[in-house]
Amino acid sequence: MVTAYIGIGSNMGDRLANCVRAAEEIAAVPGLRVVSCSEWFLTRPVGVVGQQEWYLNGVLAADSEISPRLFLANLLEIEKSMGRLRKERWGPRVIDLDLLLFGGEIVQEENLAVPHPLMHLRRFVLVPLVQLAHDLRHPVLLKTMAELLHELPEDGQDVIPWKAIECCA
Numbered sequence: 231m232v233t234a235y236i237g238i239g240s241n242m243g244d245r246l247a248n249c250v251r252a253a254e255e256i257a258a259v260p261g262l263r264v265v266s267c268s269e270w271f272l273t274r275p276v277g278v279v280g281q282q283e284w285y286l287n288g289v290l291a292a293d294s295e296i297s298p299r300l301f302l303a304n305l306l307e308i309e310k311s312m313g314r315l316r317k318e319r320w321g322p323r324v325i326d327l328d329l330l331l332f333g334g335e336i337v338q339e340e341n342l343a344v345p346h347p348l349m350h351l352r353r354f355v356l357v358p359l360v361q362l363a364h365d366l367r368h369p370v371l372l373k374t375m376a377e378l379l380h381e382l383p384e385d386g387q388d389v390i391p392w393k394a395i396e397c398c399a
Contacts, residue, residue, distance in 0.1 A: 231293050231294065231295055232293070232294055232332060232333030232334075232335070233265065233291055233292070233293055233294070233333060234262075234291070234292050234293075234294045234298075234301060234329065234330075234331060234332045234333070235289055235290070235291055235329075235330040235331040235359060235362070235363070235366075236256060236289065236290045236291075236292065236305065236327055236328065236329060236330060237287065237288075237289055237326070237327070237328035237330050237346070237349075237354075237355050237358075238252050238253060238287065238288050238289070238290055238325070238326070238327060239273075239285045239286065239287040239288075239323075239325070239326040239328075239354070240252075240285065240286055240323065240324060240325050240326065241275065241282060241283040241284060241285040241286070241322050241323065242283065242322050242323060242324045243324055245283075245285070245286035246270065246286055246392075248286075248312065248324055248325050249270065249286055249287075249288060249325070251312065251325075252308055252309075252312065252325050252327060253267060253288075253290055255308045255311070255312075256290060256292060256304075256305070256308065256327075257292075259296075259304045260296075261294060261295040261296035261300075262292045262293070262294050262295075262296065262301075262304075263292060263293045264290060264291070264292045265291045265292060265293055266290070266291045266362050267288060267289070267290045267291070267362075268288045268289045268290075268358030268359070268361040268362050269288065269358065269361060269391060269392065269393075270286050270287070270288045270358075270391075270392035270393070271286070271287050271288065271354065271357060271358060271389045271390060271391055271392055272284050272285070272286060272388075272389075272390045272391075272392055273285045273286075273287045273353070273354035273387070273388065273389050273390070274386060274387065274388040276352060276354065276386070276387060282322050283322065285326075285354065286392060287354045287355075287358065287389075288358050289330070289355065289358040289359045289361075289362055291362050291363070294332070298329065298332045298335060298337050298342060298344050299339070299342060301329055301332065302329050302341075302342055305327040305328075305329060306327075308325070308327060309325050309326070309327055312324055312325045313325075314326070328346050328349075328355075329342075329344055329346065330344075330345060330346045330349050330355060330359065331344065331345050331346070331349075331366070331368075331369070332344045332345075334367075334369045335369065336369050336370060345368060345369055345370060349368075350368060350371060350378045350382075351382065352387070353379070353382055353384065353387035353389050354387065354389055356375060356378055356379040356382060357379065357389045359375050360375045360376050360379050363375060364376040
């Protein structure tokens, strides 16, 4: 069994309800057991041209008995069932689920990259991830999540605590 970390985000509709529903659906996947969830954070969209609502983001940790490929397939199915449409890169979305880390594994396959290739550049990922596992080491960069966050400039990556709400029951 390995611990996987999943980024959860939404910037359409009831963002909190979308994120909580996604966390609950992840918890219902056979072979997964949710162990913790970060607080929620309001975050400025990154890499976006034009106006977009801010995201609500958090990170969930789950022990997994399934493969990274099957894990990702389940995340994509949850996104689809919640109405996620992939029209434009970094466009608004009802839900966004990213497999950030899968234990210490490094996976480079078609449509599957673990660790997530941009996670170390995204404050909206690192802030909640540091809440859950500040001493966890990135399997490629070999730095802790806290070190990666400390090294990341803030420019344009606002992350504001939402409130202490449990992400899953």
